[in-house]
Amino acid sequence: MTQTPDFGRRLIVTVDAKGYGSSDELTQHQIQEAIPVLLTAAAERVGLDRGTWHVSTTGDGEMAVLPTTVEEPRLLDLYVPEVAYVLRRHNHNRTEAGRLRLRMVIHHGSAVSSPTAGYSGNGIVTAARVVDSDALRDVLSGSGADLVVAVTAPVHQDVVAQGHTRLRPEDFVLTTVRNKEYEEPVWVHVPGHHPRRPGAFGGGATALSPTTSGAGPAPSPAPEAERSARPGEPGAGPERRDSPAVTNVMHGNVDASNAVFGVRH
Known part of the structure; x- marks a missing residue:
């Protein structure tokens, strides 16, 4: 007798490695070995038991369905920073390749x-589409970071925007993921990179827009008259110095028709 699948709503965490398909077989094998070891180490350091997660390997990553005892704030506040840390330690002194x-x-x-058959459903498909999207690939490439994290609308709206995590809405940038039939907004966070600092996400930042949830408008560029040209650029003068304040007080009539006033310091 065929059993009816059990429906549920669960937390889903999926990861994927950059450059796996273009790597040689030895490097692919090293990636496959390193991912579960590093993710397990990160989970253990923050008190999460990955033994209770339903993990499916994807070769260059994994798809994990978490038990209902794990909540989003714990992942965002503890697990994500720890994954970034173990990746940084793993990559220390390694070549770019x-x-x-x-x-x-x-x-x-x-x-x-x-x-x-394990797990299926729209949630599984959504996580797979986002992690494999060009938008997320561009942010990872442009930022130069070891880790980028995307949260979908339910996580952002219910957890981030409502203040249930240490991360603020302005720690994310909003972008649209288009992958096959999937087209939805997602919010991207790069640990250690602030999205409001120009160039924080490298070239990938040009495709992203600041999130509007709780974030103020981006500062307007300074008026042209307030900008000073950099040395070597057209219109650049001597290097800017902090000039002293000089006040001349004249009493009576002064004939200054051929005078030259100046301050040297």
Whole structure:
């Protein structure tokens, strides 16, 4: 007798490694070995038991369905920073080609369990589409970071925007993910990079817009008259110095028709 799959809404965390497909077989094998070791180490350091997670490996990453006892704030506040830390330690003194760099997605959605087929459902599809999207790939490439994290609308709206995590809405940038039939907004966070600092996400930042949830408008550029040209640029003068304040007080009539006033310091 065929059993009816059990419907539920669960936290789903998926990760994917940059450059796996273009790597040689030895490097691919090293990536496959390193990912579960590093993620397990990060989870253990913050008191999470990955043994209770339903983890499916994808070769260059994994898809994990978490038990209902794990909540989003714990992932965002503890697990994500620890993953960034273990990646930084792993990549220390490695060449650029040897670095392990990950894209991560945190989603809360439908996950239908089956005794024989594991998990399926729209939530699983959503997490897979986002982690494999060009938008997330661009941010990882442009930022130069070891880790980028995307949260979907349910996580952002219910957790980040409501203040249930140490991360603020302005720690994320809003972008649209388009991947096959999936087209939805997601919010991207790069640990150690502030999205409001110009160039924080490198070239990938040009495709992103600041999130509007709780974030104020971006500062307006200074008027042209208030900007000073950099040395070597057209219109650049001598290097700017802090000039002393000089006040001349004249009493009576002064004939200054041929005078030259100046201050030297």
